[in-house]
């Protein structure tokens with residue numbers, strides 16, 4: 001019996017070692033150079049701050065659509081021909097502009113279509129040109145879109161090698177977030193897969209900088225804010241997030257905003273990014289964020305100021321989480 005138990009223990013530890021190894025291998029694929037290339041493209045002069053309803057805003061969404069296509073994500077709109085989900089926006093004078101905004105959507109089919117799917121979000125629009133100056137939006141939200149494209153690249157590569165997640169993953173790059181979440185609001189009411197089947201929403205918005213709270217000490221740079229809600233408590237919780245993080249990335253998971261988000265202040269932080277329309281539908285949702293800084297919504301939010309090693313580490317953690325959720 002003793003012998004049987006020790007053999008069993010060896011098997012269990014070998015199994016957990018190979019599982020740990022698999023995750024470590026997966027997140028090794030996150031490339032600092034790729035993230036930097038996407039950032040410089042998205043927050044460069046060509047897209048002039050990616051404002052919705054402008055020609056350069058359209059160019060930036062076409063760029064994301066091409067990235068999804070090159071990575072091998074499926075197009076599911078217009079009978080499988082398009083990645084673009086067009087919708088109308090209304091300006092301050094309540095004048096409606098038809099088809100002027102577009103979410104970009106690519107799908108990675110999972111092995112088991114019966115399981116609920118994941119929706120990974122980040123917004124691509126920013127503020128455009130204000131008083132003849134470009135607001136580049138490198139952190140807000142070039143950083144989140146770079147992460148979205150990078151995760152889609154790695155998981156598509158894996159799928160091509162036959163390593164496919166159990167659950168389907170929808171990659172959703174939203175438009176008009178800066179106009180109070182219009183793109184994600186439109187999506188939850190016009191989803192490409194039934195909204196009641198969303199297992200979890202993971203949102204990236206501003207994950208590329210070190211905020212003033214953490215700048216004081218180099219030892220604190222290795223952090224990410226996690227702001228989440230899960231009324232089921234079955235998908236997202238502190239214990240689960242910390243377990244994954246301790247195993248694979250050892251970031252500081254900072255939940256200061258998680259606590260603040262409980263306040264009833266109008267427009268409190270938790271309502272201010274694309275996870276919120278999903279949360280309102282009762283879907284377990286989590287927002288990754290690296291905090292505010294002096295360049296927020298300024299012309300100085302440029303790609304040279306992004307902290308690439310920290311960005312990479314954050315993307316590695318979220319990739320491990322997405323992979324775990326998608327195989328859960």
Ligand SMILES: [Zn+2]
Nearest residue numbers: 140141205206
């Ligand atoms: Zn943003």
